[in-house]
Amino acid sequence: MAILNSCTSKAPPTLRVGINAWPGYEFIYLAQELGLYKKSGLDVRLIEFSSLSDARRAYERGQIDALGTTVIEVLQSRENSEKSLQIVSISDYSDGADIIIANRHITDIKSLKGKEVGLELASLGVYVLARALEKNGLTLNDLHLQSLDQQSLTEALKAGELDAIVTYPPSNIQLLTDPNFHTLFDSKAISGEVLDVIAIDQQFIQQHPAIVRQFIAAFESAYQYSLTHPDQAYAIMAEREGITANEFEIALTQGIKMIRFSDQADYFKAHGKLDEVIQRTDKVLRESQQIKGIDHTKDIKSSLNSPGKQ
Template identity: 40%
Template sequence: MRAPRVIYALILALFGLLLSACQNEHRPALRIATNPWPGYEFLHLAQMLGYYEEYGVQVKLLELASLNDSRVSFERGQADGFTGTLIEVLMARQFSSRQPRIVLVTDYSNGGDVLIAKASIADLDGLREKRVGVEPGTLNLYLLQRALETQGMKLSDVQLVGMNQEAMGPAMAADELDAAVTYPPFSVNMLEGASNHTLFTSREIPEEVLDVLVFDQSTIEQRADDIRAVLNAYAKAQDFARRQPDKAYQMMAARQHISAAEFARIVKEDIRLIDKHEQASFFPPSDKLLRSLERTQAVLRTSGDLDSSAPVQELIEGLAP
């Protein structure tokens, strides 16, 4: 009598596996909104290398033009998650009913975010009453305010001109802007000629400009395993880039429309990538991410871009891969 029971148990187990496979196959793809930024490219590298499928998760990367576009896509429910800075996380909480939660720190800007000005503007003090291009509701305002603070200046001391990143280069060339806050790949083209130069970079405010991957709380509750699969695929893409940097940089640089050499320089000099072993240093029980959120919230409240003073602890999820 034991043999039939064993066979019956095996049949049930096989049926369970088939049912699980069918459920995974029909589960909708996780939609992640991204914008051009070298630190986010490893999500795309994971897709190009087939790592999401390897970890059993379907992912749809929504390629948008700017940080603001990614945030708005998330706020409107068009994306389950998005990549952005701490500014976008705080803004998404304030301006929507969604509950953003940080699950991964991708990198921190170490010179990648820049304030670029025309050659005629020698220093930050020369920006007084000048036209400065910023992307509204994004890191741009934070970086500009931190730069102006070093000279005892305020945002009200300059003329803010709101526009998306793609428009800033042409606007500078057309003499419609005197300066702009930008980042790669857009900054690469703006600095190619001798007519522009850098006044301030994120290297001067180390570890303040964090880039993160965020999901809505409801998505985390319903699809925690799928999100862990995304984190594992992302980590494997980073490992691939360490083992085969030339191939990885070529693949990612082509998407950013810059040379592989320039991409390699950016990820080595202008940003600091955070690997899977370093994630714990940002999430609880460490308070590094918490302190960065509190500092960012304080700056945005001072500038008038954020009203909420709600505790930021709830924004940190920290799913273990």
């Protein structure tokens, strides 16, 4: 009978996870490199993308089940697809890492009026730019917007085809060493508003809650490993992003605030920090016409991470 059970037992379903270059998401990759998924009996397949919007579209096409992303992309995905992403964990929030870089002739945000500004449309960049403009009495309609991926944005700014771009690490690291460019605005001015999250398809969560919990636990274990073995961890994660370990450490520690596992409940409780960000984000996206349909904020938080569900 034991032999029969072993022959008929099903292999765990593959969790296909989209990941793009952002220091806060790299612990998804680090967990793989440390063998934490295999140790937990998980079958996790990481799929790399060049931008947040590319990963979101892959989810909408059914090519991935989960992704490192932001509240912005989760709301937009719910607008554009019948599939339902749910937030299962908060990885970090941007505290200066998301920035608007301009050529040296653009002195402030108000000077962007009528200028060519590049960003990833239908993505995080829209929110950051909209909030920067709002704080300075402008709107997206006051600019000429161009949608490009992060690498193309950098190249276009260097070529003088754009006056400013919305960007983030690692793409902005080399730009900021060039005296021809400078920072006009960074997410420290809206600290806590840009939440980076792990989001997973609602149906997958319902069918495989144990796998989701183990995946989140592996992410946390990878983060804990980085605290005790920073040199090894930063080297692994920096190599995937194509930067040095020192550059990775600076990007992670000087512009990003990681959210510990013990702090998750404060975000997921009713009327907690996550609810505040969701409502503010929805408002900004609707004002900028990025979302026009029904209310997509209902059941956006997975109950797996609600207080009392740990």
